[in-house]
Amino acid sequence: MRLRNLIWKExxxxxxxxxxxxxxxxxxxxxxxxxxxxxxxxxxKISQDxxxxxxxxxxxxxxxxxxxxxxADMHGKTMPEEFVTRLALARLPGVQNLAPKLCLETSAEEHxxxxxxxxxxxxxxxxxxWQGLNLVANPIGSDRGxxxxxxxxxxxxxxxxxxxxxxxxxxxxxxxxxxxxSDLASEMNVGIGEEISILGDTFQVSTILPATGTIDDxxxxxxxHSVQELAETGPVVNVIEIMACCDDAAGGLITDLEAxxxxxxVVTLAQIVETQVAVNGLMSRLSWVFFSILLLxxxxxxxxVMYANVTERRREIGTLMALGASRWLIARLFLGKAxxxxxxxxxxxxxxxxxxxxxxxxxxxxxxxxxxPGLCGVxxxxxxxxxxxxxxxxxxxxxxxxxxxxxxxx
Amino acid sequence: MYRLESVSKSxxxxxxxxTALDNSTFQIDEGEFIAVVGPSGSGKxxxxxxxxxxxxxxxxxxxxxxxxxxxxxxxARAAVRKESIGFVFQTFNLIPWLTxxxxxxxxxxLAGKSNLEQLEQANAMLDRVGLGERMHHRPxxxxxxxxxxxxxxxxLANNPRVVLADEPTGNLDAxxxxxxxxxxxxxxREGRTIVMVTHDDAAAAYANRTLRLQDGxxxxxxxxxxxxxx
Numbered sequence: 001m002r003l004r005n006l007i008w009k010e011x012x013x014x015x016x017x018x019x020x021x022x023x024x025x026x027x028x029x030x031x032x033x034x035x036x037x038x039x040x041x042x043x044x045k046i047s048q049d050x051x052x053x054x055x056x057x058x059x060x061x062x063x064x065x066x067x068x069x070x071x072a073d074m075h076g077k078t079m080p081e082e083f084v085t086r087l088a089l090a091r092l093p094g095v096q097n098l099a100p101k102l103c104l105e106t107s108a109e110e111h112x113x114x115x116x117x118x119x120x121x122x123x124x125x126x127x128x129x130w131q132g133l134n135l136v137a138n139p140i141g142s143d144r145g146x147x148x149x150x151x152x153x154x155x156x157x158x159x160x161x162x163x164x165x166x167x168x169x170x171x172x173x174x175x176x177x178x179x180x181x182s183d184l185a186s187e188m189n190v191g192i193g194e195e196i197s198i199l200g201d202t203f204q205v206s207t208i209l210p211a212t213g214t215i216d217d218x219x220x221x222x223x224x225h226s227v228q229e230l231a232e233t234g235p236v237v238n239v240i241e242i243m244a245c246c247d248d249a250a251g252g253l254i255t256d257l258e259a260x261x262x263x264x265x266v267v268t269l270a271q272i273v274e275t276q277v278a279v280n281g282l283m284s285r286l287s288w289v290f291f292s293i294l295l296l297x298x299x300x301x302x303x304x305v306m307y308a309n310v311t312e313r314r315r316e317i318g319t320l321m322a323l324g325a326s327r328w329l330i331a332r333l334f335l336g337k338a339x340x341x342x343x344x345x346x347x348x349x350x351x352x353x354x355x356x357x358x359x360x361x362x363x364x365x366x367x368x369x370x371x372x373p374g375l376c377g378v379x380x381x382x383x384x385x386x387x388x389x390x391x392x393x394x395x396x397x398x399x400x401x402x403x404x405x406x407x408x409x410x
Numbered sequence: 411m412y413r414l415e416s417v418s419k420s421x422x423x424x425x426x427x428x429t430a431l432d433n434s435t436f437q438i439d440e441g442e443f444i445a446v447v448g449p450s451g452s453g454k455x456x457x458x459x460x461x462x463x464x465x466x467x468x469x470x471x472x473x474x475x476x477x478x479x480x481x482x483x484x485x486a487r488a489a490v491r492k493e494s495i496g497f498v499f500q501t502f503n504l505i506p507w508l509t510x511x512x513x514x515x516x517x518x519x520l521a522g523k524s525n526l527e528q529l530e531q532a533n534a535m536l537d538r539v540g541l542g543e544r545m546h547h548r549p550x551x552x553x554x555x556x557x558x559x560x561x562x563x564x565x566l567a568n569n570p571r572v573v574l575a576d577e578p579t580g581n582l583d584a585x586x587x588x589x590x591x592x593x594x595x596x597x598x599r600e601g602r603t604i605v606m607v608t609h610d611d612a613a614a615a616y617a618n619r620t621l622r623l624q625d626g627x628x629x630x631x632x633x634x635x636x637x638x639x640x
Contacts, residue, residue: 001515001528013507319503322462323564324492324520326485403464406503407455407576 003329007336017309018337021302022345025387028294029349029379030356035287037357039280041369057242059083059257060265073101073116078236081224083261084119087240090260094253097121097169097243102224104231108198111188114219115198117227117237120173169243175223178203182210183217198222199230240264295382299390302341306334306394313398314405321403331399338391342384349383350376411572411603412438412461417470418626419456430456431467432626438605440571443598445617446607452623454607455576461605462495462574463487474572492520496565498594498606500577502557504549510536510560511545517567535563539593555586562593573597575606579613591616 011018061077084100102117173179178196180188185208190196194205203222211217228235244253257266310317317330354371361369419431430453438444438461446454459465460472463479464487472479474494479487496517504513514532523531536545539559541552549557558578565573575594579587587610595616598604608614622629 001512001519001525003519006516006519009512010507315501315503316505319499319505320516320520321488322464322491322497322503323517324488324568326488328485329520404455404459406497406499407458 003332004336007333007340010333011337011340017305017312018341021298021305021387022341022348024294024298024301025341025345025383026348026352028291028298028386029346029383030353031294032287032291032382033350033353033375033379034356034360035283035290036375037354037369037372038361038365038367039284039287040372041357041361041367042280042365044370045367056268057244057253057257058267059087059240059242059261060267061238062263062265064265073103073238074114075238078102078233078238079264081228081235081237083264084237084240086260087242087257090256092253092256092260094244095242099169099241099243100224100237101239101241102227102231102233102237104227106198106230108196109188111184113184114215115227115230116219116221117224118170118173118221119224121169121171122173123224173221173223174206175226176201176203177206177222179207179209179221180205181217181219181221182208182212184220187218201226201230244268291382295386298345298383299386302338302387303390303394306338306391307397309337310334310394310398310401314401317398317401318403318406321401322406327399330401331395334391334395334398335388338387338395339384342387343380345387346380346383347376350379353379411440411442411475412605413473413476414460415471415473417460417467417472419453419460419465419467429453429626431460431623431628433470434626434628435470436621436628436630438603440603441598441601442619443595443604443617444606445614445620446605446623447609447614447620448623453626454623457621457623457628458574458576458605458607461572462497463490492517492568494571496568496570496573498558498561498565498573498575498578500580502549502554502561502581504557504560504564506549509546509548510541510552510563513549513560514564514567517564521568531567532563535567536560538566539563553586554581555583555589558582558586558590559593562590566597570602572603572605575604575608577607577609579608579610587613 059079060075061079064075064077081100084098087095087098098119100117100119104115104117106113106115170179178198180190185191185205188196190205192205192208195202196205197203198220203226209216224237242257254266254268317333320330320333321327353375354369357369358371361367414437415435417431417434418429421428421430428451446457448454456465460467463472463474463482466480471481474490477490479490482490504510505516508516511529511532514535515528518528518531533542533545536542539562541556541559541563544552544556549560552560558581573594578594579590582590591613594604594606604617606613606617614620620631622631
């Protein structure tokens with residue numbers, strides 16, 4: 001038998017008094033681990049989205065408010081297509097691509113869907129040539145100083161029409177060509193080369209996009225001017241998506257855009273993201289506050305339970321001292337128990353927190369939670385330190401007990 | 411073995427000074443079996459605590475094998491108890507959530523013995539007191555007599571030279587009382603010094619010397635040669 005066996009046996013034989021302390025310590029770590037898992041995973045998702053979305057600036061009609069990046073063109077408000085031409089010809093530094101869009105709710109073969117009008121890059125080149133600018137390398141802006149993102153890199157393969165899913169632009173698109181989102185294609189059970197009649201006009205499916213997990217999977221895309229004809233809206237668009245490059249370039253770009261289009265509203269993805277990041281930051285800070293409060297409560301609970309345990313075990317402690325136990329050994333009996341409480345509370349809290357985060361993340365917040373083992377160390381270390389600190393005074397009191405209390409009063 | 415020189419111990423209880431030991435000087439030789447008797451509150455337990463290195467006297471010196479006990483640190487006195495002194499208590503003081511075997515292992519654990527040594531010696535001690543079959547029982551599953559025998563086994567585990575017993579038969583029936591006293595006599599015959607506080611004349615009769623405490627004074631009976639009460 002060793003001291004650790006003595007501690008372990010006492011905990012196993014009399015677990016009830018320690019349960020409250022363990023529970024509060026566990027809950028403190030659970031709160032920290034769950035919230036940290038969710039906030040960090042959320043930040044990672046935002047970062048990945050920023051990298052893959054491509055378009056990070058939106059130009060919208062003035063009266064539109066934006067809740068969802070992917071449905072930025074679904075508000076029903078329009079602005080003149082001429083804005084696109086003005087932006088293209090302004091050749092603003094930091095603009096890599098422009099993607100104007102117009103949406104039309106329609107149906108074909110008994111399937112309701114959104115038909116989205118997009119403008120291929122070839123239209124911009126034609127406009128540049130018409131204006132006599134002959135800007136072959138980049139007809140819509142100036143990408144000097146821009147860095148390459150996965151979105152722009154994907155777009156480098158200009159012949160691949162499926163890149164529309166990630167880059168939001170396409171090089172060529174015929175007036176009666178149709179690009180289908182993956183969900184819509186499987187729902188309508190159509191393949192490449194097949195024809196679909198929309199509002200009396202026949203379109204041929206030229207591309208089926210890979211799944212993106214967004215609303216785009218349920219859309220159909222056609223040439224902007226064809227959609228304008230079908231919708232009888234005239235030359236208007238719902239949104240202009242702008243693929244702006246690095247933050248440095250994009251920083252000044254917003255001012256330039258607002259100066260160029262005072263009639264429209266310029267929204268950066270960063271603004272949308274910043275709100276989410278700010279919420280995440282708040283959540284993260286709150287998790288530390290919860291953690292601290294719960295650990296303080298846990299510490300107080302552990303201290304109270306330990307004081308009670310010392311009182312309850314006075315005769316036992318006296319007996320051990322009579323048998324030759326040193327004061328330090330008596331203190332270690334209690335500190336060792338506190339350490340076990342901290343370790344088990346920390347481990348239990350980490351497991352509970354991780355499970356909670358993995359349930360809440362995908363279920364409620366649509367975030368895939370990645371397990372962060374580093375938080376286990378933080379949780380266990382903090383819980384152990386708190387439990388040890390809370391037990392210091394009770395352990396000291398135990399070690400200073402008068403061993404004479406083992407004798408009967410005579 | 412023990413030498414007490416001009417030892418006094420006073421308490422303040424409810425505002426009054428109580429003198430448990432008053433300038434007592436006496437000696438206990440190695441191998442003696444001493445019964446400490448006296449009325450309640452006469453200081454018998456105080457004497458036992460002082461002999462056990464657990465209660466410093468107000469005045470005077472206590473020597474164990476020529477070492478002044480109370481000039482040692484509390485840690486060093488704990489070490490002396492661990493190596494040289496065994497205790498027997500009226501209420502046995504077994505740890506309720508440990509088995510008989512584990513209770514006997516405690517002094518061996520404190521002495522730093524290996525697990526194997528602990529098990530071998532604890533087994534042997536429990537066999538010696540006739541509890542080899544009950545070693546995995548907890549105190550609550552044993553009779554009072556059996557519990558005191560476990561406590562005796564625990565006392566002997568580290569082979570102490572001195573056994574300090576506080577009313578060892580106080581909670582026992584007549585048959586078990588005799589059995590326990592036989593064990594203590596046996597320990598004494600093996601050369602150990604026994605100092606036993608008791609109210610029981612029958613138990614005191616097992617001793618070869620009696621120290622009577624009254625009003626803080628220590629008197630020896632029947633031999634007066636070793637006692638020099640102040």
